[in-house]
Amino acid sequence: xxxxxxxxxxxxxxxxxxxxxxxxxxxxxxxxxxxxxxxxxxxxxxxxxxxxxxxxxxxxxxxxxxxxxxxxxxxxxxxxxxxxxxxxxxxxxxxxxxxxxxxxxxxxxxxxxxxxxxxxxxxxxxxxxxxxxxxxxxxxxxxxxxxxxxxxxxxxxxxxxxxxxxxxxxxxxxxxxxxxxxxxxxxxxxxxxxxxxxxxxxxxxxxxxxxxxxxxxxxxxxxxxxxxxxxxxxxxxxxxxxxxxxxxxxxxxxxxxxxxxxxxx
Numbered sequence: 001x002x003x004x005x006x007x008x009x010x011x012x013x014x015x016x017x018x019x020x021x022x023x024x025x026x027x028x029x030x031x032x033x034x035x036x037x038x039x040x041x042x043x044x045x046x047x048x049x050x051x052x053x054x055x056x057x058x059x060x061x062x063x064x065x066x067x068x069x070x071x072x073x074x075x076x077x078x079x080x081x082x083x084x085x086x087x088x089x090x091x092x093x094x095x096x097x098x099x100x101x102x103x104x105x106x107x108x109x110x111x112x113x114x115x116x117x118x119x120x121x122x123x124x125x126x127x128x129x130x131x132x133x134x135x136x137x138x139x140x141x142x143x144x145x146x147x148x149x150x151x152x153x154x155x156x157x158x159x160x161x162x163x164x165x166x167x168x169x170x171x172x173x174x175x176x177x178x179x180x181x182x183x184x185x186x187x188x189x190x191x192x193x194x195x196x197x198x199x200x201x202x203x204x205x206x207x208x209x210x211x212x213x214x215x216x217x218x219x220x221x222x223x224x225x226x227x228x229x230x231x232x233x234x235x236x237x238x239x240x241x242x243x244x245x246x247x248x249x250x251x252x253x254x255x256x257x258x259x260x261x262x263x264x265x
Contacts, residue, residue, distance in 0.1 A: 003117050004047035004252075005110045006096065007128035008054040009076075011037065012087060014129070014147060016080045027083050034087050038096060041146055042257060045125050050252040051113065052091055052098045053106045060105050062234050068181045069234065095256030097249065104241050107132055111237035114141050117247070132237060134161070135168040162194030170203035172235040173228055182231055185224040192217065203232055 015033045019026060042050065063069045076084075088098055101109050107130065114124045118140035126133050127146050134157045137143050143152040150156070154165055163171050174193035176184025184193070196213075200206045207228060210221050 001048040001121075002045065002123040002125060003049040003051070003113070003247075003250075004041065004045050005113060005124065005126045006038070006041070006050070006052050007106055007110060007126070007130060007133075008052045008088075008098070009106065010128045010130055011146065012084070013076070013080065016077070027079065027086075030080070030083060031087050031090055035090050035094065037146070038091055038094065039257060041127055042094070042096070042252070042254075045144075046254060047125065047252055049117075049122075049247060049250045050096045051250050052088065052096045053109050053113075054088070054098050054100045055104075055106050056100045056102050058102065061103055062105065066182075066230065066234055070179075071181045073179065073181070095252045099243065099245055099250070101241050101243055104238065108238035108241050109243065111136055111239045112241040112243065115239040131161075131168070132172070132235065134165055135237060137165040161190060163197055167197050167202065169232060169236045170197050170206075173203055173232040174206070176231070177235065180235070182234055183224075183227075184231060185221055185228075187216070187220050203228065 012034055015037055016030050019029050019033055060069075092098070099109065100106070110126060110128075110133070114126060114136055118124050118138065122140070124141045126136065126141065126143050128143065129145050129147065133143050134152060137152065137154060137157060144150070145152060152160075157163070157165050157168065161168065161171055171190065171193045172182070172184070174185050174188050174196060175190045176182045176188075188196075196206050197203070200209055206221070207225060210218065210225050212218075213221055
């Protein structure tokens with residue numbers, strides 16, 4: 001048995017961006033492209049359960065704790081915001097139902113489901129291009145870039161970021177993430193952060209040895225060291241979200257695709 005967890009807005013917004021604005025009936029084109037993309041994912045992974053994880057309107061716990069969180073991220077385009085209900089209805093028709101939790105981002109919901117279901121023996125497939133999910137990758141949790149048909153496994157993460165999956169949150173805390181509005185340590189990029197983690201083992205050890213790090217790097221680290229616990233909290237995915245949902249409600253089978261095709265015909 002396996003569960004497919006779809007980072008809903010990650011998929012839908014990327015599909016929307018790929019449909020030319022000059023297209024006639026663009027709303028229909030976006031909807032059809034979203035459904036086609038989802039069908040392709042379902043056929044590839046053939047899950048026993050499938051969830052479209054979305055986000056409810058309103059601030060998340062991260063933006064309440066750190067007001068600059070995602071402050072420069074552009075809002076959802078108006079046309080996509082208006083089309084979203086129809087897109088979700090169309091995905092529901094092929095058996096992919098929505099789940100969200102007030103006050104939490106989709107990342108936290110996905111992480112919480114992935115943690116619990118993998119512990120119970122299910123194989124988990126996360127569909128997203130968000131690098132934050134790299135921290136969840138394990139023998140039972142697989143991260144897939146649906147658009148590039150790439151599995152971001154332990155080897156891919158090590159090669160791309162220079163750290164293991166369990167060190168990704170430490171890396172992001174030090175290097176920051178401009179897309180999230182998280183500054184990290186000034187002048188510390190991914191390579192330098194990976195080198196520090198490789199030398200000391202984890203973020204706590206880097207903090208503990210900050211006084212021993214020479215030169216400008218040590219100086220910059222000590223200047224920003226008080227912010228690191230907050231940065232780490234913000235980039236770490238919560239795995240304790242209480243959802244009040246029954247996994248049985250998200251069961252999926254290939255028959256649902258066949259039935260939807262027949263209904264369309």
